[in-house]
Amino acid sequence: MNMTADPRYLAFTLINAGQKPTLPLDRAIEDAAQKLELLSQKDKGLCHAIVFGVFRHRGRIDQLICHCSKLAFDRIDSKVKTILRIGVFQIVFLDRVPDFAAINTSIELAKPICGKKASGFINAVLRNISRSHKDIALPCSHKNIAEHLTAAFSIPSWLGKRWVARYGKEKTLTLAGILMDLPPLTLRVNPHKINRNALIADFERAGINAQTTRFSPLGLQIQTSGIAIPDLPGFNDGLFQIQDEAAQLAVQLLGPKPDENILDACAGLGTKTCHMALEMENKGNITANDTGENKAERLDREAGRLDIDIIRTTHVDMARAGFNDFSSYFDRVLVDAPCTGLGVLARNPDSRWKRSSKDIMRMAALQKKILNGSANLVAPGGVLVYAVCSCEPEETTQVIQRFLDKRKDFSPDFSGFEKHLPFFCEFGSKTFNKTTFPDHLNMDGFFMARMRRNKKNLK
Ligand SMILES: C[S@@+](CC[C@H](N)C(=O)[O-])C[C@H]1O[C@@H](n2cnc3c(N)ncnc32)[C@H](O)[C@@H]1O
Numbered sequence: 001m002n003m004t005a006d007p008r009y010l011a012f013t014l015i016n017a018g019q020k021p022t023l024p025l026d027r028a029i030e031d032a033a034q035k036l037e038l039l040s041q042k043d044k045g046l047c048h049a050i051v052f053g054v055f056r057h058r059g060r061i062d063q064l065i066c067h068c069s070k071l072a073f074d075r076i077d078s079k080v081k082t083i084l085r086i087g088v089f090q091i092v093f094l095d096r097v098p099d100f101a102a103i104n105t106s107i108e109l110a111k112p113i114c115g116k117k118a119s120g121f122i123n124a125v126l127r128n129i130s131r132s133h134k135d136i137a138l139p140c141s142h143k144n145i146a147e148h149l150t151a152a153f154s155i156p157s158w159l160g161k162r163w164v165a166r167y168g169k170e171k172t173l174t175l176a177g178i179l180m181d182l183p184p185l186t187l188r189v190n191p192h193k194i195n196r197n198a199l200i201a202d203f204e205r206a207g208i209n210a211q212t213t214r215f216s217p218l219g220l221q222i223q224t225s226g227i228a229i230p231d232l233p234g235f236n237d238g239l240f241q242i243q244d245e246a247a248q249l250a251v252q253l254l255g256p257k258p259d260e261n262i263l264d265a266c267a268g269l270g271t272k273t274c275h276m277a278l279e280m281e282n283k284g285n286i287t288a289n290d291t292g293e294n295k296a297e298r299l300d301r302e303a304g305r306l307d308i309d310i311i312r313t314t315h316v317d318m319a320r321a322g323f324n325d326f327s328s329y330f331d332r333v334l335v336d337a338p339c340t341g342l343g344v345l346a347r348n349p350d351s352r353w354k355r356s357s358k359d360i361m362r363m364a365a366l367q368k369k370i371l372n373g374s375a376n377l378v379a380p381g382g383v384l385v386y387a388v389c390s391c392e393p394e395e396t397t398q399v400i401q402r403f404l405d406k407r408k409d410f411s412p413d414f415s416g417f418e419k420h421l422p423f424f425c426e427f428g429s430k431t432f433n434k435t436t437f438p439d440h441l442n443m444d445g446f447f448m449a450r451m452r453r454n455k456k457n458l459k
Pocket residue numbers: 265266267268269270271272273289290291292295316317318319336337338339370
């Protein structure tokens with residue numbers, strides 16, 4: 001068997017890599033780009049379906065393995081477990097693969113990786129699951145909601161209990177159900193090159209359906225599935241950037257204007273940085289800061305694709321930042337802080353199995369430091385927007401509350417939503433912060449808050 005050209009073997013290596021707490025699955029897939037290129041289009045599709053499917057359905061898959069294995073689940077070797085999960089996913093969720101093929105390919109995969117004895121075990125468990133999975137019921141939601149959420153919706157028990165305590169059973173079930181769907185592919189048009197209707201028409205000519213987003217004035221949601229992003233018409237010409245609607249709204253809330261001096265404190269790969277630059281008509285200065293390795297290079301490439309040249313990159317640790325690190329104050333500062341990503345589990349199914357309640361506390365502590373450090377760089381009268389792709393109170397409202405309690409040089413900006421997001425605003429009362437949830441408004445779970453530095457008070 002030629003392992004390198006085998007989609008299931010590649011899926012096996014990607015699942016193992018994506019399970020590591022420090023490596024996002026997207027990154028593991030990017031790192032394997034050359035190996036994926038060796039596969040046919042059909043095999044590449046199979047590999048992707050298995051990798052994402054195993055993470056997305058792992059709750060039910062593991063329930064079935066527990067039920068049908070003579071060996072206690074915790075005692076199963078981790079590589080054997082991964083091969084079992086790949087086999088079960090194909091048997092239960094992938095109609096295009098017959099059960100016998102799912103079982104035989106799993107055994108072939110196991111032989112060189114785990115040995116003969118383990119292959120026999122895998123064979124027995126998979127045959128058992130193939131015969132009986134339709135008769136194995138989900139745990140009852142009335143008797144044990146946490147176990148039900150795990151098996152039915154791949155929500156780990158600690159998170160299920162947390163959400164039920166906060167939202168109640170019904171909302172948690174709805175939210176968990178939505179997170180099992182593939183989220184919409186949303187993009188933001190580059191208004192200096194094309195408008196939304198013209199791009200919709202270009203897409204239509206290529207057989208792709210798209211419709212305008214409800215709140216963001218620049219957003220389009222793609223209705224047609226299975227298209228690789230670089231294959232969308234206009235990608236190479238910089239006509240648009242992929243960005244969820246909630247993330248688009250965060251930049252609108254910041255309100256960047258031409259000729260301003262702006263800091264993107266945690267710029268990452270620069271999706272929001274480029275959005276700001278386009279709002280500024282590519283006039284003024286943006287400092288895109290991030291401590292992450294290799295991100296600046298990719299940000300520069302993306303800015304080049306969009307013909308943007310007002311961004312300079314820096315690598316300051318914002319948890320310790322002060323005026324001397326940048327030697328200027330900024331008119332506006334965006335803090336799109338590192339977070340648990342619990343608002344975007346539908347996009348990143350690997351995150352379901354990597355996070356814990358400790359991560360929420362760890363992230364909250366870091367977010368408070370980064371927000372405080374970044375706030376030092378806001379000019380008197382300037383704007384500070386804090387955003388995270390999480391809906392957990394410790395990372396959202398509590399960070400802001402603590403910040404405003406300590407930093408008397410800042411105040412909530414109650415006019416920001418009304419001024420910059422009037423369509424979005426009509427759904428809520430007058431406020432300076434908002435949380436979006438994936439189970440309504442068809443966008444990511446996201447939090448954003450807008451504050452202002454008082455005119456006189458510099459810390
Ligand atoms: C949510 S991501 C930013 C996403 C980005 N704004 C975008 O729209 O693509 C958070 C970023 O914070 C960076 N980061 C983490 N700790 C940091 C620190 N102490 N100072 C500055 N950046 C940090 C991470 O490398 C990561 O890229």
